[in-house]
Amino acid sequence: MKAIFILHWHWVLAILGMAVATYATRLSGLLLMRGVVVKGRMKAALDAMPPSVLMAVITPTVLMTGRAQSIAAVLTAIAVIFRLPLLVTILVGVLSVFVLQWFGV
Amino acid sequence: MVCIGGAGHLNDSFAKHFRLGLKDISPTLLAYIPIAMLWGTMAAAKGFSPFEAFLMSFFVYAGASQFVAIDMWVEPLPIALMILTAFIVNLRHLLMAASLSRHIQNIRSIFHPFMMYILTDEAWAIAERKALSGPLSLGYYLGVAAPLWPTWFVSSAVGALLGSALGDVAALGDFGLASMFISIIAGFWKGPRTAAVIGASALAAVLAHFYIPGRWYILIGGLAGVVTAALLHVEDEIEGPEDTVAAGAP
Known part of the structure; x- marks a missing residue:
């Protein structure tokens, strides 16, 4: 029972720090951007931020781990193109890695 | 449309709009449960207690950045980099909130801070769709956005509880994370x-x-x-x- 409520205090610090950072993005949109029209080059840069950051996040896993992971990433992308639900695409990715590694890829 | 008459009248309208919002978000509500549980099991694999998983989902409440954080969760924790990364991964909320602010001007501003706290990609998409046909009501927005929050933090804690019972699931979760991000990237x-x-x-x-x-x-x-x-x-x-x-x- 005790294990459920374990707290690492510096972990809590990290969590609260991330919470403040996340809330800042949500609230500042309301406060700073009221009446301001974001367009042009700045809009293009901000629009590109999520896919760009997420791609960087997965790069070591997808491109630098092994052939099985790289092929599985392509199969996942194909599942996404066919508009399969999120959970199905996740299953496609995970199962592909298992199957490919099973066959020694 | 927006009732500012008697209190009873207002409450009727609020409940009606809330139910409409809840109906529109219900498919997403169901989808949140397994994703939050997946996050919880991955957090447990990194040593999170269910209570810590609950805390993070309660306070941070941002799927993509929570998955990124778990990926980065190696001692010694790079806390400053984690906070900076959370900010950057969630910068899209700034644009979403900016866009949304145009449709909530008739809602009392005392509610705005909480409305932004529970802003997620999915709630935003549904709310913006509704805003095409007129200003948003508080009831509708809360019906869409509010139920997602407890669904997320309760399912996270349950996932962490099951994860620690199941033992190490990191091997399974690792590529699950990558494939989820591939899906999200495709959305952009x-x-x-x-x-x-x-x-x-x-x-x-x-x-x-x-x-x-x-x-x-x-x-x-x-x-x-x-x-x-x-x-x-x-x-x-x-x-x-x-x-x-x-x-x-x-």
Whole structure:
């Protein structure tokens, strides 16, 4: 029972720090951007931020781990193109890695 | 539309609008449960107690950045980099909130801070769709956005509880994370320029991961993609409909 409520205090610090950072993005949109029209080059840069950051996040896993992971990433992308639900695409990715590694890829 | 008469009248309208919002978000509500549980099991694999998983989902409440954080969760924790990464991964909320602010001007501003706290990609998408046919009501917005929050933090804690019971699931979760992000990236697809952005990000991340220790490849790759998008931008291009609406907002 005790294990459920374990707290690492510096972990809590990290969590609260991330919470403040996340809330800042949500609230500042309301406060700073009221009446301001974001367009042009700045809009293009901000629009590109999520896919760009997420791609960087997965790069070591997808491109630098092994052939099985790289092929599985392509199969996942194909599942996404066919508009399969999120959970199905996740299953496609995970199962592909298992199957490919099973066959020694 | 918006009732500002007697209190009873207002409550009737609030309940009605809340139920409408709840109905529109219900498919997403069901989808949140397994995703939050997956996050919880991955957090447990990194040593999170169910209570810690609950705390993070309660306070941070942002799926993508929570998955990124778990990926980065190696002692000693790079806390400053984690906070910076959470900020960057969630910067899209700034644009969403900015866009949404145009549709909630008739809702009392005392509610705005909480409305922004529970803003997620999915709630935003549904709310913006509704806003096409008129200003949003408080009831409708809360019906859409509020139920997602407890669903997320309760399912996270349950996932962490099951995860610690099941033992190490990191092997399974690792690629699950990557495939989920592939799906999310696809949601931002806007043609060949997105391919250039993603390609620049991947190339810079590979080089950075190879030559620089730590997790800096996330920021270096991310910035490479953003700079590419800014460079490829053509100024005369027809702007998206959001900008037109913003210009005509009261």
